[in-house]
Amino acid sequence: MAGSSDVIVVGGGLVGSAIAYGLAREGAKVTILDEGDVAFRASRGNFGLVWVQGKGDGMPDYASWTRRSKDLYQGFADGMLEHNGRDIELKQEGGLELCLGEDAYRENEDEIRRMHNQPGVGENDRRMIDAEEVRKIMPLVGPEVTGASFSPHDGHVNPLYLLHSLHAAARQLGARYVSGGKTLSIARDGDGFRAETEAGVFRSGKLVIAAGIANKWLAPMVGLDIPVNPNRGHILITERMQPVMPMLLVNARQTADGTINFGNSHEDAGYDTSISPAKLGEIARNVVRYFPILKNVRVVRTWSALRVMAPDGFPIYRESETAPGAFSISCHSGVTLAAAHALDLAPTILNGGFNDRFAAFSPERFNVSPAA
Numbered sequence: 001m002a003g004s005s006d007v008i009v010v011g012g013g014l015v016g017s018a019i020a021y022g023l024a025r026e027g028a029k030v031t032i033l034d035e036g037d038v039a040f041r042a043s044r045g046n047f048g049l050v051w052v053q054g055k056g057d058g059m060p061d062y063a064s065w066t067r068r069s070k071d072l073y074q075g076f077a078d079g080m081l082e083h084n085g086r087d088i089e090l091k092q093e094g095g096l097e098l099c100l101g102e103d104a105y106r107e108n109e110d111e112i113r114r115m116h117n118q119p120g121v122g123e124n125d126r127r128m129i130d131a132e133e134v135r136k137i138m139p140l141v142g143p144e145v146t147g148a149s150f151s152p153h154d155g156h157v158n159p160l161y162l163l164h165s166l167h168a169a170a171r172q173l174g175a176r177y178v179s180g181g182k183t184l185s186i187a188r189d190g191d192g193f194r195a196e197t198e199a200g201v202f203r204s205g206k207l208v209i210a211a212g213i214a215n216k217w218l219a220p221m222v223g224l225d226i227p228v229n230p231n232r233g234h235i236l237i238t239e240r241m242q243p244v245m246p247m248l249l250v251n252a253r254q255t256a257d258g259t260i261n262f263g264n265s266h267e268d269a270g271y272d273t274s275i276s277p278a279k280l281g282e283i284a285r286n287v288v289r290y291f292p293i294l295k296n297v298r299v300v301r302t303w304s305a306l307r308v309m310a311p312d313g314f315p316i317y318r319e320s321e322t323a324p325g326a327f328s329i330s331c332h333s334g335v336t337l338a339a340a341h342a343l344d345l346a347p348t349i350l351n352g353g354f355n356d357r358f359a360a361f362s363p364e365r366f367n368v369s370p371a372a
């Protein structure tokens with residue numbers, strides 16, 4: 001037996017690591033089993049937004065959960081620093097979704113109206129601003145920009161520093177991180193659980209499955225059906241530039257070192273993580289419509305990665321009914337939700353009442369019957 005602990009967390013990406021850190025803060029003895037570099041890992045390929053506006057259109061609980069995470073974020077960042085983490089470069093100064101053309105402007109306006117009518121979305125302080133106001137904030141936008149929606153709650157972090165910080169802080173709190181620990185099977189074992197992995201066999205009282213897209217095949221081993229699928233996104237990074245974007249955008253941000261990161265593409269490409277030159281061209285042409293000044297700028301790096309996507313885009317959280325103590329956690333916005341996962345979801349895993357608290361995020365909303 002390679003070891004036993006209070007909780008095993010399967011998956012050391014942003015979701016598993018945030019939960020592991022949160023559990024370790026509560027004093028639990030935690031083991032993180034992580035497959036390693038061969039796995040699909042959205043946590044190492046994402047955009048770094050801590051984004052609030054528009055989240056939860058159609059699911060008010062997701063709107064308030066996102067907002068809760070945003071509110072917890074500064075304390076979460078400070079807490080990791082205290083526990084040997086690193087500065088994750090958190091900035092929460094607001095963000096814009098720029099609109100190209102009148103239809104896009106109306107779509108954002110309608111979304112604000114719809115969300116205003118949903119309970120639990122927080123203050124109604126996301127608002128439309130016209131093209132003139134946008135140009136006061138962003139003088140370099142192109143003539144096609146008709147306005148934007150603005151929210152004071154949006155922000156961003158350095159996503160790789162976030163992952164590194166979670167690992168370092170969790171370790172300092174006593175968590176054990178096992179790399180090369182691809183989990184092959186999990187099962188009930190007495191009053192706890194047993195995980196067979198490529199790094200040996202591990203035992204624990206509770207089990208959290210947070211292995212991104214792999215939850216789809218791991219969760220049925222404890223009686224849960226989790227219908228997540230890959231969704232490919234591309235990101236492009238430019239050479240360093242003078243300040244062009246004084247404010248964060250949903251699809252572009254200028255980092256402290258002057259590079260501009262852009263891309264917000266969504267594609268159903270199965271498990272294919274190769275770069276599509278056609279998609280890159282499409283993204284780049286679109287960005288130039290927002291910022292004509294970028295027409296001749298050099299793109300120095302690109303990559304694609306697979307999102308962890310539920311059919312409706314919202315999180316799926318569930319404790320197994322047939323194997324109580326086993327939890328499956330999947331979501332798209334693992335950067336945005338990291339603070340809530342660490343400081344709120346993790347304590348709920350330890351203290352009970354999980355399914356009542358997170359009923360809105362149950363996979364039963366897809367009418368999926370429990371696995372046999």
Ligand SMILES: Cc1cc2nc3c(=O)[nH]c(=O)nc-3n(C[C@H](O)[C@H](O)[C@H](O)COP(=O)(O)OP(=O)(O)OC[C@H]3O[C@@H](n4cnc5c(N)ncnc54)[C@H](O)[C@@H]3O)c2cc1C
Pocket residue numbers: 010011012013014015016017033034035036037039040041042043044045046047048049050051181182183184210211212213214218232233234235304305306307308330331332333334335336337
């Ligand atoms: C292009 C792109 C842009 C994005 N932009 C943002 C953004 O701006 N803001 C935001 O909030 N979110 C964003 N996301 C989403 C965010 O990155 C994901 O929600 C988050 O990374 C999911 O984390 P995860 O830990 O669930 O999954 P992953 O990052 O995929 O990690 C899964 C982990 O599980 C491990 N694993 C897999 N199988 C096993 C196994 N059998 N045994 C043990 N370990 C296993 C892997 O090694 C891996 O470490 C973006 C995603 C992409 C792809």
